[in-house]
Amino acid sequence: MKIPMTVHGAESLREELEYLKGTRRPTIIQAIADAREHGDLKENAEYHAAREQQGFCEGRIQEIEAKLSNAQVIDVSKMENTGKIIFGTTVLLLNLSTDAEVTYRIVGDDEADLKQNLISVNSPIARGLIGKMEGDELVVSTPGGDVEFEVLSVEYK
The missing domain is CATH 1.10.287.180 (Transcription elongation factor, GreA/GreB, N-terminal domain)
Structure with missing residues (x-):
């Protein structure tokens, strides 16, 4: 695999x-x-x-x-940016409850480091993000409860 x-x-x-x-x-x-x-x-x-x-x-x-x-x-920098969230993309999210912005990059399990905003593709938040598009709103289940986000931007860098 x-x-x-x-x-x-x-x-x-x-x-x-x-x-x-x-x-x-x-x-x-x-x-x-x-x-x-x-x-x-x-x-x-x-x-x-x-x-x-x-x-x-x-x-x-x-x-x-x-x-x-x-x-x-997977080198997303060589792909056309369609605005769709896939493995390797960097995503800017807006927390709709707090108006706080957060940036995450979706990476492999070995690369994940929350302190550097690198989240595992297998994490609950990444699973909720994969396939979404720029402008979409989504609800992610976190240990602290459900959080509503809006996808502000998706970068293929």
Whole structure:
């Protein structure tokens, strides 16, 4: 099954993978070699700590490689802006109860970060937004209750 991912999300994962393979892995291997020189491995805390770090590092490398191999990278900047909300678009919403404006970008699960207004395509608000058009009004169920929004703009950037 393909996992949707923005261009930025795929680049971030590739950068992390490059760092883990090119910098982190060699550092851990050196730490293991140094710890081995200290003798008895059974009671060598440095050795065990380095081996544990190696396990985490290799696990993360496998996880990233799997995500990238299953990624469907979607670049909305190369699509015609039809005003329709799809994966990867940036949406400016008006909360009709409070008159507050909020901007969200709909991204893949791994990229989601509410502090940066990046919401997962699988989140309730994104599911409520997908398929709507600029100018539409919609009601989104949130933990705090239903919230009514108007879609002010949709950007494909």
